[in-house]
């Protein structure tokens with residue numbers, strides 16, 4: 001649905017040169033929620049703004065819903081943008097328009113006439129749970145309500161894709177969850193493809209099907225979360241299930257086991273104890289439900305050096321679990 | 329010397345004031361109309377053609393955008409820095425060309441509009457610069473054309489500070505209209521000079537001052553009310569920078 005190919009963007013202001021995006025490629029499948037995570041200044045905003053060409057890349061191509069935006073004339077681009085809704089961190093609502101007026105903005109732009117505009121705006125406001133606020137001004141709303149208006153505005157033109165630039169970063173945790181749930185609902189009910197960027201793992205965990213990690217303008221990892229979890233050395237997986245740096249006594253073996261899908265509910269520890277007579281201690285664990293599947297990581301300490309524990313580790317691996325030896 | 333105890337003094341004063349006020353309102357009103365019609369787009373183009381602005385590439389040419397910006401910048405600065413009295417005299421040939429004469433209220437409209445346009449254009453520029461660029465991006469993301477961004481986002485969102493700017497502009501037009509009156513124009517300034525000064529009628533002078541004061545107060549009250557009506561601000565402190573900036577530039581702008 002969204003295909004970003006070899007996109008680069010460099011900002012030059014005076015003597016300073018910032019390579020905000022360096023050869024970035026991204027594939028977002030139809031109907032999924034794709035999250036891009038990275039630290040401040042990593043290039044997240046630049047990337048998402050490149051998707052609807054608010055920021056024109058220096059090189060590379062961007063294709064959304066079959067339209068190659070980077071090859072379009074300015075007039076064609078305006079029309080193509082109507083298939084792409086965007087939600088902003090600071091809402092960006094017009095202060096002089098009511099909630100309904102804000103939602104109607106996009107419809108006015110595409111030339112929908114008055115009655116139809118009103119009807120559709122009210123319908124969408126109902127969808128985001130703000131039907132009773134249609135006549136209020138943004139100044140009279142809470143942050144969460146403002147973001148719902150922002151989402152309603154983005155949805156009014158019936159886009160195929162929704163882009164979200166840190167839509168929940170200005171909101172408190174509870175409001176964040178309700179907005180994320182709204183994204184999820186829109187995604188499920190309207191079949192909308194969502195590309196969101198965030199600096200919070202929580203967001204990825206809660207609603208994303210796929211994720212990418214961006215660092216210094218480069219995508220260092222991307223994929224479906226279910227498969228990232230079972231990828232050795234995946235930093236996203238580690239971030240999703242942080243186990244920290246548990247101290248362990250020298251001479252013992254510390255292993256991180258990642259479970260996903262079927263292996264999640266297997267009695268691993270009991271099995272190790274029974275089969276190998278091992279005295280296993282649990283140093284840490286993180287279990288989450290992602291996309292309806294239980295997934296998680298557990299850090300275990302086994303007595304004896306890694307070379308002494310080769311057999312049990314092999315055994316676990318052969319059962320489809322991802323086992324990483326910490327400190328190796 | 330006019331005798332205030334003469335039987336027709338008060339009706340005469342009333343007559344003179346009525347005519348003077350009518351002429352002033354006519355001069356100021358038409359000059360204001362022209363100022364809005366020319367100054368608003370001028371202000372918009374002034375902001376738009378700045379680097380990174382909406383019209384940075386005017387008709388597809390970045391060079392043209394730069395040139396237009398530089399030229400307008402120069403014209404506006406020139407218009408705002410030349411003292412009105414000099415501008416007025418310098419404009420006499422132009423006024424004659426446009427109106428056919430340089431005497432009378434209609435002729436006075438020309439220098440009034442000429443001095444007010446750059447002044448108001450600056451106000452528009454300041455007001456529009458205050459509009460959050462995020463709003464422009466939001467409109468762009470919805471597929472808005474540049475014209476739609478101007479008409480649906482920039483102008484409506486800057487309406488409140490623009491109305492305040494307009495009120496400052498109209499005050500200075502009234503101010504200058506009195507000056508034009510003393511030279512050749514008619515209106516309340518003319519009344520003040522001919523009756524109050526040349527014929528020593530303090531009552532005429534005071535009456536003119538009162539009428540002008542009332543006009544200015546009414547207009548400013550109206551503007552403040554309208555500005556409030558269009559502001560929809562959540563936090564009052566956010567309105568501060570705008571009005572402070574406008575006040576600062578208004579002080580700098582008046583002669």
Ligand SMILES: Nc1ncnc2c1ncn2[C@@H]1O[C@H](COP(=O)(O)OP(=O)(O)OP(=O)(O)O)[C@@H](O)[C@H]1O
Nearest residue numbers: 011013018020039040041042043044045046047199
């Ligand atoms: N218009 C611009 N001009 C110059 N440099 C820019 C511009 N926009 C972004 N940058 C630079 O590009 C880099 C990436 O910026 P970007 O806004 O994409 O980061 P981000 O990941 O969204 O950060 P944050 O989480 O803080 O929003 C930063 O170093 C930033 O300073």
Ligand SMILES: [Mg+2]
Nearest residue numbers: 044045046166
């Ligand atoms: Mg950002």
